[in-house]
Amino acid sequence: METIVKELFPLLKEITGYIYPNEIELQWGILVVVYPYVTGLVAGAFILASLVKVFNVQELQPTYRMSLLTALAFVIVAPLPLLAHLGHPERSFEIFFTPNTRSAMAMFGFVYAWYLMAVLLLEIWFDYRGDIILWVKTEKGWRKWIHKIISLFSKDTSERALRFDKKAVKVITIIGIPSAFLLHGYVGFIFGSVKANPWWSSVLMPIVFLFSAIVSGIALLLLIYMVVTPLRAKEIDMACLDKLASYLFYVMIIDFSLEALDFIHRIYESEESIKILAELFSGKLFVSLIVIQLLIGMLIPLGAIASVKMFRTPGELKKLIYFVSALLVQVGIFTTRWNVVVGGQLFSKSFRGLMVYKMTFFGLEGLLTSIGLLLLPFIILYILFNILPPWEKAREA
Amino acid sequence: MKSLWGKIPEQIPRLSVLLVILVVLFIVVRSRLVPPDFGKYGHYRASAVDEIISQEIRYAGHEVCAECHDDVVGAKKAGYHKNVACEVCHGPAVAHTEDPGSVELRAPRARRYCPLCHEYRPSRPTGFPQIVSNSHNPMKPCITCHDPHDPKPPVTPKECHACHGAIARTKSLSHHVYVPCTRCHETPDEHKVRPRIVVASKPKTREFCGECHAKDAPSEKSIPRVDLATHGERYVCWQCHYPHLPEAR
Amino acid sequence: MMESLKDKSKNSVARRNFIKKLTFFCTSLLIPSFVNSREKSEKAKKWVLTNGYSPAEHYWGMGVAINKCIGCGRCVDACKRENNVPREPFFFKTWVERYRIFKDSETIVDSPNGAINGFEYPRVEKKAIIRSFFVPKLCNQCNNPPCVQVCPVGATFKAEDGVVLVDSNYCIGCGYCIQACPYGARYLHPVTQTADKCTFCYHRITNKMIPACVEVCPTQARIFGEIKKKASPLVRFMRMNKIGILKPSLNTEPKVYYANLDMEVK
Numbered sequence: 001m002e003t004i005v006k007e008l009f010p011l012l013k014e015i016t017g018y019i020y021p022n023e024i025e026l027q028w029g030i031l032v033v034v035y036p037y038v039t040g041l042v043a044g045a046f047i048l049a050s051l052v053k054v055f056n057v058q059e060l061q062p063t064y065r066m067s068l069l070t071a072l073a074f075v076i077v078a079p080l081p082l083l084a085h086l087g088h089p090e091r092s093f094e095i096f097f098t099p100n101t102r103s104a105m106a107m108f109g110f111v112y113a114w115y116l117m118a119v120l121l122l123e124i125w126f127d128y129r130g131d132i133i134l135w136v137k138t139e140k141g142w143r144k145w146i147h148k149i150i151s152l153f154s155k156d157t158s159e160r161a162l163r164f165d166k167k168a169v170k171v172i173t174i175i176g177i178p179s180a181f182l183l184h185g186y187v188g189f190i191f192g193s194v195k196a197n198p199w200w201s202s203v204l205m206p207i208v209f210l211f212s213a214i215v216s217g218i219a220l221l222l223l224i225y226m227v228v229t230p231l232r233a234k235e236i237d238m239a240c241l242d243k244l245a246s247y248l249f250y251v252m253i254i255d256f257s258l259e260a261l262d263f264i265h266r267i268y269e270s271e272e273s274i275k276i277l278a279e280l281f282s283g284k285l286f287v288s289l290i291v292i293q294l295l296i297g298m299l300i301p302l303g304a305i306a307s308v309k310m311f312r313t314p315g316e317l318k319k320l321i322y323f324v325s326a327l328l329v330q331v332g333i334f335t336t337r338w339n340v341v342v343g344g345q346l347f348s349k350s351f352r353g354l355m356v357y358k359m360t361f362f363g364l365e366g367l368l369t370s371i372g373l374l375l376l377p378f379i380i381l382y383i384l385f386n387i388l389p390p391w392e393k394a395r396e397a
Numbered sequence: 398m399k400s401l402w403g404k405i406p407e408q409i410p411r412l413s414v415l416l417v418i419l420v421v422l423f424i425v426v427r428s429r430l431v432p433p434d435f436g437k438y439g440h441y442r443a444s445a446v447d448e449i450i451s452q453e454i455r456y457a458g459h460e461v462c463a464e465c466h467d468d469v470v471g472a473k474k475a476g477y478h479k480n481v482a483c484e485v486c487h488g489p490a491v492a493h494t495e496d497p498g499s500v501e502l503r504a505p506r507a508r509r510y511c512p513l514c515h516e517y518r519p520s521r522p523t524g525f526p527q528i529v530s531n532s533h534n535p536m537k538p539c540i541t542c543h544d545p546h547d548p549k550p551p552v553t554p555k556e557c558h559a560c561h562g563a564i565a566r567t568k569s570l571s572h573h574v575y576v577p578c579t580r581c582h583e584t585p586d587e588h589k590v591r592p593r594i595v596v597a598s599k600p601k602t603r604e605f606c607g608e609c610h611a612k613d614a615p616s617e618k619s620i621p622r623v624d625l626a627t628h629g630e631r632y633v634c635w636q637c638h639y640p641h642l643p644e645a646r
Numbered sequence: 647m648m649e650s651l652k653d654k655s656k657n658s659v660a661r662r663n664f665i666k667k668l669t670f671f672c673t674s675l676l677i678p679s680f681v682n683s684r685e686k687s688e689k690a691k692k693w694v695l696t697n698g699y700s701p702a703e704h705y706w707g708m709g710v711a712i713n714k715c716i717g718c719g720r721c722v723d724a725c726k727r728e729n730n731v732p733r734e735p736f737f738f739k740t741w742v743e744r745y746r747i748f749k750d751s752e753t754i755v756d757s758p759n760g761a762i763n764g765f766e767y768p769r770v771e772k773k774a775i776i777r778s779f780f781v782p783k784l785c786n787q788c789n790n791p792p793c794v795q796v797c798p799v800g801a802t803f804k805a806e807d808g809v810v811l812v813d814s815n816y817c818i819g820c821g822y823c824i825q826a827c828p829y830g831a832r833y834l835h836p837v838t839q840t841a842d843k844c845t846f847c848y849h850r851i852t853n854k855m856i857p858a859c860v861e862v863c864p865t866q867a868r869i870f871g872e873i874k875k876k877a878s879p880l881v882r883f884m885r886m887n888k889i890g891i892l893k894p895s896l897n898t899e900p901k902v903y904y905a906n907l908d909m910e911v912k
Contacts, residue, residue: 021736025736086820102796126408153411446701480865522779
């Protein structure tokens with residue numbers, strides 16, 4: 001208690017205008033910023049994977065399994081920041097056992113379980129099953145056993161069984177696309193349905209979340225593909241990379257239009273809250289919203305990829321531009337989440353004043369934990385790449 | 398039968414077993430962890446309500462005090478503080494009612510306590526008795542002159558601003574600063590004792606203000622004039638103007 | 647002719663009943679909690695708490711007479727003492743705001759430490775004030791509470807008597823209800839790490855007492871009572887005054903009623 005109170009006292013002096021006295025403590029800090037960012041990556045990576053299976057985009061074949069494993073690695077981490085920010089993490093099971101069906105947040109249990117179990121794990125299982133049986137035959141020791149357990153001791157590699165695998169993957173992907181939409185759209189709904197908060201309350205919120213999720217997912221896969229392939233001493237498939245960048249470009253344009261629509265709509269309607277929101281944009285959120293999210297995270301990468309598409313660019317320079325753009329997009333999408341989650345808590349619901357958010361470095365809800373949580377998926381991904389190598393070569397082995 | 402079994406791809410039974418295990422596990426764990434009275438009356442733990450009502454009561458309520466302190470309560474009932482509960486000043490009293498011998502209640506005697514209510518604040522409703530403590534017998538504790546249980550002023554206030562501080566301060570900044578209250582308001586002596594029952598009067602005619610502001614009034618030249626015949630004839634002057642701070646300058 | 651009509655109506659009633667039963671059955675498969683909701687509300691009507699209080703027989707509300715409030719802050723002090731609210735200036739179940747509206751229509755609102763020590767008078771007011779007053783705030787005990795809607799686990803709920811309560815032994819401390827409350831009436835208790843807010847002093851009102859803030863208000867600016875009874879202090883208050891509620895556009899349907907509410911109060 002003392003530490004909480006000690007941190008709050010200096011904030012009293014930094015308030016501008018009038019806020020309700022209980023509002024000084026920000027409830028959702030950086031961990032809740034990490035959560036929608038990570039789920040966004042999951043949804044984006046999965047949707048990229050489905051492009052290959054459902055829409056038959058052959059150029060993207062090299063990233064198919066990589067996308068699935070990336071989605072898995074991030075979806076495992078997704079609930080951790082939520083868990084860490086709870087006042088009573090030990091009671092979190094209540095969300096699964098006595099969910100309030102009217103609560104957007106309670107749907108987390110269902111959506112998460114459905115997505116993890118019914119979609120992601122099943123699709124990976126069906127996709128890898130044939131390969132795993134082949135691997136088991138040649139392997140020894142713990143690796144053999146891990147693979148045996150993962151395959152649920154499956155042995156059937158007949159033509160019929162493999163055909164069934166393929167069919168199943170296709171069906172699951174088709175179910176999976178709306179599921180991935182649901183997973184992230186619902187995260188947007190958690191914010192978009194809070195009528196008390198005019199910065200959050202918007203019908204567009206789920207859709208904006210969804211498209212920014214796809215943007216971040218594609219950009220992440222582009223980064224992973226560009227880092228992992230040289231590490232394996234393999235040549236980067238330029239056709240695949242171009243296709244990734246194209247998709248990134250198109251989805252970014254949709255995302256940008258949606259965000260612009262949301263913004264223009266607010267300004268044009270200029271409801272009661274517009275004065276305090278304008279104060280927020282021009283002050284505390286100026287750098288993160290206008291400079292980082294809009295300029296660095298959106299306009300510069302858009303311009304860069306557009307110019308690569310328009311002019312003939314040598315391969316190496318192209319790679320560099322793609323890489324830097326994807327990196328900037330990640331920064332941009334992270335600040336998008338920041339501006340929604342933290343930005344929405346920086347103004348009083350009395351519409352008369354602004355609060356401050358002081359991020360701590362150490363502690364369960366600090367910056368260090370967040371960085372750890374953002375690195376954890378990559379460690380999990382490394383392990384997954386080891387157990388279930390996604391490269392084409394492994395299929396023949 | 399056997400042939401039908403053979404037609405099912407082997408993936409299905411394997412996954413089904415896993416699914417059944419998971420579902421059974423979920424049901425078993427759920428039945429263990431969900432409190433038995435959850436959802437009895439609504440989507441919440443029924444016993445939570447009994448836990449909430451078992452919270453300790455600290456404020457005893459205004460009726461209890463009279464059981465022992467009937468003399469004080471009786472005196473208070475007749476005075477201005479009749480609706481001020483004892484615990485407002487003396488603090489939560491349940492502990493005292495349970496063990497009057499050892500738990501004593503506070504009785505704020507310091508001068509800074511009464512101004513919490515009675516210090517002059519422009520936001521306070523007019524007519525609520527207010528003082529400016531810096532000029533109102535500074536250094537003297539309030540209780541030397543006022544009995545908090547029957548807080549009638551030792552002397553009936555002579556000046557209007559004793560109660561109407563906000564108006565007095567407004568007027569002091571206005572052009573009407575030298576117009577005494579009694580020039581416009583008739584104040585029977587009873588008003589000072591029973592202010593809400595015997596009220597002061599307000600000017601009833603336009604001609605009253607006209608005594609100074611009419612075109613032909615025999616008053617000082619700098620005073621603004623209006624033609625009573627054409628200027629807002631439907632209203633008494635104070636229905637539009639605020640005489641304590643007239644807007645025309 | 648009459649016969650056939652009768653027959654028809656009989657038939658259609660039977661059909662309607664059948665359809666009713668069918669839809670009821672189908673929905674029951676989808677949402678098991680829906681089935682016994684009616685049964686549950688029947689049960690809740692007969693519910694008697696351990697102290698003999700039956701929630702279904704009451705329906706509570708509070709009236710606030712803004713032009714009676716003197717901003718002394720005794721309610722804030724009493725609330726904290728009665729309910730073990732931390733004394734630090736970040737946790738309030740009730741607080742008092744001061745509004746100063748200036749001639750140029752600028753409005754300054756303040757509530758130093760929730761007004762637990764009353765208000766200081768700014769020695770020099772820069773501009774002319776056209777009106778000024780105090781407004782006590784507390785949980786509005788909404789009939790349509792957004793906090794209850796968003797609670798993921800059922801740790802906050804509306805009791806049968808309309809009071810919104812928090813189960814501190816079940817709350818997971820996610821903070822969603824605090825975000826959803828448009829009135830800033832909730833806070834995360836720094837010791838229990840669970841959501842907390844005004845309960846209308848539920849432990850008092852179920853024991854035939856009135857909330858602590860109402861008890862100590864020296865000017866009777868707060869009126870507590872039954873909403874649905876024929877006569878109660880609150881019913882009288884609602885007959886005698888023009889009533890306003892806070893943020894009506896959000897459709898939360900508050901049960902804290904303000905007399906003489908100013909448009910600047912949000």
